[in-house]
Amino acid sequence: MTFPARLKQIRKERGFSQAKLAKISGIGASSICGYEAGKIDPSSFAICCLADALKVSTDYLLGRTN
Numbered sequence: 001m002t003f004p005a006r007l008k009q010i011r012k013e014r015g016f017s018q019a020k021l022a023k024i025s026g027i028g029a030s031s032i033c034g035y036e037a038g039k040i041d042p043s044s045f046a047i048c049c050l051a052d053a054l055k056v057s058t059d060y061l062l063g064r065t066n
Helices: 003-013 018-025 029-037 044-054
Strands: none
Touching (some): 003 029
């Protein structure tokens, strides 16, 4: 599974809108939208913030682990 698909899937599993994830993670909602659409590549800092907010590992978000 690709990063955009995994991010969207785990966000929905947690019951977060893009706006709520943005607020929790400190990443802009437009950036999250771009990550999920595959139009923007997140920085390593953004990946860490998203993983912390979603309570998953960075390896999970990157598709390196299940």
